[in-house]
Amino acid sequence: MFMQNKAEIDVIRQVPDSDLQQYLSPVTSQLNDFERATLNRPFTKEELLIAVKGMEKSAAPGADGVQLPVIEYLWESLGPILTREANNIMRTGNLPQNFKKVLITLIPKRGKEGDTDIANLRPISLTNTTLKIVSSAACRRLQKVLDKLIGPNQRGFIKGRFITHNTMEFFTMVRLLKERKDRDRPSYYQAILMADFTKAFDRISHQYINATLEKMELGTKMTGLLMSILKGQFGQIVMNNCGGDYFPLDCGTRQGNPLSPLLFNIALEPFLLHLKILEGVKLSYGDISLGQMQYHAFADDVNIYLSNLSDYQKTARCIKDFERVSNSLVSQSKSKLIGFYNGYSRKEQDILPYPQSYIGREDTQYLGIRLKGVDWSRFIKNLPFMTHKQGYRGLDTINKALGTNMFVSSKTVYKDLVQCMTAKELKKIDVSIQRMFQGIGADKLYARPKKGGFGVIELKVQLQGHRAKVLARTLGDDQSWYVKYMRAKMLHHVVKIFHQNPRANIRNSQGLDWADFLFEANGRYFENLEWTFTPNEIHYINAWKQLVKGSRITHPYTIASRARIEDVSAILSLRGIPSDSERKMLRTGIFKSQSKQRQEKKPPIMPGRFREICPEARPIKKWDKFWKALYKEEWIKRNELGAIHLFNIGSYVPQHDERPSRAAKCLLCLKEVTSDVFLQHIYNECAISQYWWNHLGFPRAMNLREMLAPEDTSFDNLRKLNWFVKIVRITYKGRRQSGNEGVTLPELSNRALRSAMRRVTPMGQ
Template identity: 25%
Template sequence: MPSIDTDSHDCLEEEFTLEEIATAVSAMKSGKSPGPDGFPTKFYRTFSGLLCPFLSRLFAECLNTSKLPPSLYQASISLLLKKNKDPLECGSYRPISLLNCDYKILAKLLAIRMEGLLHQVIHSDQTGFVRDRHLFFNIRRLMNILYSPASGDPEVVVSLDAEKAFDRVEWDYLTAALYRFGFGPKFIAWIKILYFSPMASVRTNNLSSDYFPLHRGSRQGCPLSPLLFALAIKPLAIALRSNDAIQGIIRAGLEQKVSLYADDLLLFISNPDTSLPRALSVLKKFGSISGYKLNLGKSELFPVNKAALKCSFTSSQFRIVRDQFTYLGVKVTRKYSNLFQENFVALADRLKQSFTFWNSLPLSLIGRIHVIKMNVLPKFLYLFQCLPIFIPKSFFISLDQTFMHFIWNGKVPRIGRKHLQKPRSLGGLALPNFQTYYWAANFRAVLYWLQTDPTGPRPLWAQMESESCKPAALSSVLCSSLPVSLGKRCANPIVKQSLKIWNQFRLAFSLRGFSLSGPIKNNILFPPSLNDGAFGIWHSLGLSSLAQLFFDDTFASFSQLQEKFNLPQSHFFRYLQTRNFVRANTPGFPNRPANTAIESILELNELPRGAISDVYAIIHDLQNPSLVPLKTQWEKDLGEELGEDAWESVLRRVHSSSFSTRHSLIQFKVVHRIHWSGAKLGRIFSDFDPTCVRCKVEPATLLHMFWGCHKLSGFWELIFKCFSDIYDTVIDPSPLTALFGVLPMGTPLSRIQSETLLARRLILQNWKMAAPPSYKYWVRDVLCSLKLEKNKFNSRGNPKLFDEAWAPFRSYFKQSIL
């Protein structure tokens, strides 16, 4: 039985500090419903400085008395009716437990300390609630088992369904397990205190029942609950894995028996006639101790190979599924080729149906993009991470067509998709590029191939994939020049599909060349490294990648390498072999070639949080369309050249001019010239008069409609005079300020950008009218916008900043006679 180390044990036993309590308060999620006492998270965060000392004394008293105040034990349970269920049946409702925030702060303190050490005692076959372990680990591991070459013995996968697993954990068992895992007496005392006398009240139709005691189970909504359950289920995994009578499935020389994510348990079983009864016996015995109970009616058995398909399983208590089953939201099919149809195509079909509903709502362009980002992207991104399947470009073209039809509500798009996909910092609307996310999600998984430290946290699926292609290192294949093929070296379809996706990306951006990010040892293009142990010595001495052979962008001499890595003199011949290999594959040798996107991606081998976003940004930079033509059009209209700083300011102000998405959309359309001017309509329709409807003299170009028309001169002069009077600074009328909110260099009056945007909005409201917009209406709009600004500052907890920022405007308009 593994146990935590001494340092971790001592850390858990320490007293809570004020800094820890403040951290726990700030880590609490906002927007959650409060518990029975009615105090929300925002209350504790707002008054954290005042409350933390009181909480510290409260927790110390709780530890001394071995119990909490009665209110901390209380929970309110709300009932939500499940979809398509009978409202008269109790089992048709999903209970949602609401705990008081002071209880959750205490639990969060313990959880923060605990989550950093779970990996010490929890095996890598268990991923739920353990830091740096992800849900897709389980599915990718399952894919490797199902679709790699099988043995001749019958092999099955059993998906076990536990009945209310979190609610059935026995507390005596839980504290005994914590003791065996090495947790100290004070930490265990805290767990006993939290579960000393919990109570709950059921709320229905605005009526609450009397409080009743709870006698088992981890508490729903408690930050500590998932971590405690991960430890509670751990002994079951140990018992199954260590039982020699239960035969697992062997892939790439590694035996696989158990896969756990929270209460979702998979068993990988060979010779099920003898192994399954033994596994069920272990499960039954564990249930008698812990409270764990199987729901055999919902548990499924999936035959893996031909030998298993021939078995009848007539005596099996499980439901037999021979074609497909669902695991963690993914449909797992018998044939690898069917995964695409059952998951991606099926999701795309459901997406089209959901757009029918969203089309019925009065959504703006930005609102429709937000629907795609929040409702569609997470579903596809989950599949992208879990299923390493080569998806042809045609699928993404079809998706993009569906999105553009939805975004423009069936009308002809007025701006290209790639401009919508630009990041907000470059004046775009950050519409997700699904193919780029597909590449990024798959490459995040591929980066695990680069982890070569045998003591590091390498997931089991990555070990299986690496072992399936030995002696060649998979990282060397990633860095090879195209075309490259594993040939008969590897029979693992997951690896082959992953490499096919990687090569699809490289071909799309013409990144065919050799990369120095590849390893020296076990390099598929360097035959001596596959068998010669000397290169293994180099690796142990810290010389592992080809890029390390260059000092100051020049290939190092052997003496330089000896000095830095302490290479033996007897390895000089290996140095010559390596130099010859690098020379043959590197243009411009001995100089180091410039890094490409391949190196930028492969250098993310630390796999930080948000690795998918980092890879997405790298790839997206390769396909950003140029905005030079747009800049040139505005320069032509303005009659002056826009410097790079000025143009970057124009793009940045698309979203910084106002926190209102409607206003941001107005500025986006202005900058990207989306509005239909009379001159543009005149070029499209021969019978349309391109003359300005206001002055009846000049062509109605965009610049003329927003700025150049002499009927607008009085409107803009009054606005700029207002700015000059408010800030006691002469601000001359300028088309850059009027159109884009860009002020002359050295003018720090950022508030003007939002007020000029309101002026542009007023012009658009009077776009087809002969009369110019009224200055009086502009003042009205500015005063109305102050209400929104005040709400913004109040919501951020900075009401004084609102007074400081907008006091000049308010003072000026109070004195003005409109």
């Protein structure tokens, strides 16, 4: 089945050069001589090392089996060799023979887990790590000039451009079009074409990519390097650890190679330039024009905005021409036309052959967010399932924390910018995350790893920075319609407050500045926000209020003295100009990693009860030094020392002692112990513990003071301590369970003690 599908893709028709040049006529080179020379200069050993350090260390190797940490470790020997080979490739345009083999593994697309249909599987290319290093270095060079090569509404994998810009613009645009439908009376054919490219990365023609690179005038050497990484390679499909025959890879970009997304962006850009002939969607704030949108693109997710049947005809021609020259294919079954009128699904047209639906009934998604909005109750309810699905629910605490930040917190931040959670929902999601870490308090969960915590993101804090940053975007040079829209709203609200009239016209803004809204000192412009802003936008503003201190005081006489700009559109095109103090404040990183910043200000974790019964463990410096040493072992060297970590935050003890002095029985030695000294007994004085101290290689039994934030943070000592506290806790827990079931506990024999040591592994928790 795969080979049949592959054969269909690989029948690549050569397109006459004249046709390619005609199609690429809208493409012009924007690079200056210095930028082009920088792209084409020889690689240096230092440049490749920077690429090595920036790559994912756990990435799977290619056919040679060499992983990145090996190359980094041997860099002094291998660096000069790889630098020479990289420059040979750039000079000759030819790959060494051992760079040409590519292993291909198939993984299911999102939501298609367990599916065996080839259409629902995605090929991932495993190229040699050495080639990925060269590709990554080339990728870093390209990133510096992509703003000149790629239009502003294509945002995938480009530095400084974010997927959230697409989603916020899209959902705001949809809301505006719905609100203005009755007023503006647009064509019944106004619609969004969500174009789905079949095997987008795998089909794209090498001839077409080469012609596009040449038209953009990247330079002979850089173009030769990029094309050599694409052409002349041979793939081998590996399934169930069995490899098939090698076959030539005559089309497509290699998913898994760092250059693949950028090359696809470059290949897509001429198609998007052709779409500029569309009327598209005109956007405005009242009667003030904000611009028009013909498309949004993020990787192979392309939305095309259609105003009328004329746009349908132009789009059909654009798609047909792009498919012809690039070997791409827009799926007729998976692409969708979504209209804004109730009867759109029944509206007949024979121009664009895609399924039609009404947006009010459409349940599809744009970049992972449903058109109907985010169902936060369902999202929070599904958190336990999400952790299980991603495979980290049963891992140790550190990896579970990393998984939570990666799969839960990042998704939450992404969706929240489109539909902000209420304070109640924020509290619910933080509590739900805390429940996944039984026995660990919120303060320890959120604390920074170098301070003894696990670095889980506290969302109610973290989201404030992301929300406020939406408004910070308006202060830059961004001239997108969305930025102008937010500036218009802020200016309009300033006008309303200044005139104390919720119906004041935005054109009565003589002398008023939209940036005053953000920096006004007494907060009067933050009053009556519901006059102007949506609930989502009010969440952005409230976050800004929390993080940014206003410094401007506006009086009628200062406003009257300002130079007046009568054209509101011109006002909205002006970037905000913060004062020196405002600029200094904004440069302090106040929008970045709010949860982390908050936790960095706190002292290291110190277990309260342990410090009460062991005064020697009270100095903060002792804990600060210990946690930093343990951080290196656990987070940097990836040694699993979860038991001693949890013990030192006070949550890995078999039984907490109590302050009132009363009798309690040690379930290890079966002696009566007063509860106020229970922990001292079980770890230091108990005969059973003494046995384990002696047989785990310690010169003597450590007292509680020495166990808490130990001064000896060598791996050997930490490993043995980890083993000891695991044995004590697991054995004690097992005996307590037996006692609760009514079993009379026998004395532990030496044989049982040795067995306990064998059953418990030294590492982990």
